[in-house]
Amino acid sequence: MAASKPATTAVIKSKTTNKVEMPQTQISRSQQTGVRNFLIIAISITALIVLVGGYFTYQLANWNITKANEIKAQDIYIKLANEKVDKLAEAETKLKDIKQPDSSQVSDFDRITQRVLPTTDDLGLLLTIFQKLETETLVKIENISKASASGAVKPVETVATSGDGTVKTFPIVFKATGKYESIQNFLKAIESSQRVFDFSTLKLSGTPDSISLDMTYRVYYMEKPSILDSQTPLDEYQAKQAATGGSK
């Protein structure tokens, strides 16, 4: 009775561990080694495939994202360019009308870009105006010059403005002498001139029959704007569009 106990324990143990007892033969050993080698090779190859494949997947995904963004940017460019082409076609017709000379042989285009806001701070253009003012108002004008940087009047100054151009001003000083009525007419005429004159300072002397005015005015001009291509990063453009509720 006592001898049969260990045998029962061994059976129970082998059942509970559910382990197949390995026959320690040469064949079984080589089988075991073969399986182990196979597993090592298979796992290594798979790991290699995962690594190499993962790298290429990552690269391809990145290239795809980049290309997708480039295409998005192209689409935006095409849309904007199409709009621009339409607008240019419309502008071409309007510009043709604006460039047509009127009865005074001056077109609106020339009037605005050459007379109202010329492209240079050339004093020569102003002399023609003063010549006419002198004739029309009978005021004697002398000593026309650009004001120096000294004093309260600043030299060339940039005036903030919308649009593509930057409007600048420069001061001019001159002396005008005439009767009170003539001076009154002169001041009125200079303000209704096509060229924009902005009053700065005035010094008066003399009698009502001969008043002398030492005047400083600011005169405006604008350099011809140059059209340059501009580039905006896609995310910045999209953010701007979103901020402006850009359904366009």
Added chain:
Amino acid sequence: MSIRINLLPEARLLKLKYQQTRRLTIIICTLIASSIGATLVILLLLFGARVVQFNGNKDKMAELKKNIDSKSQVETDSAWFNAALVGANTATDKRILISQLFVRLNEALPRDVKLTDFSVDQDYKVKASVKAPDFSTVDLMGDALRSYNVTNRLITGFPAKPVFTDIRIDSVSTGKSNQASTTKLFDVTFGVDKELVQKFRTDSKTTTGGGQ
């Protein structure tokens, strides 16, 4: 004659287990490799399609660019004209007009008071130097400016109200030796009513002429 090896049941079990392990490993590895392969193929196809689309867009863009470049003169001129128009408008709206102010001021001042120096800032705060024969005339001038367009010399088409405000006489001095000894020189500052300034602007826009 064939040799038949009668394996022990444990050995057969092991052989089957090894076979199963190999099969399972092959299946798992193939699945992983093929899913990576499939992903690569899909991404490649997608990339190819995008490249085709990109190149197509490039041609379209080149065509549009050519079209736009051919109208660069129209573009420049339109931008120039628009910018000049906006600029001229801005400048006209903010410039200081004094012709009417000069007239109003000369109307308002007593006869023996002479304006000698005059400047106006963007808010139409006037700083003037004035010559008067005596101190009482200096005082009179302040009253004349205050009463202008209220009880004295009403502006046509404009409500009766003080148009020269915040009148301040900053300094008074007696004229120098080469001037009449009693002449008083004084600096005065005052503001101009905003509605009157607006009237100056409106009037200057409706004024015809000025063909220079």
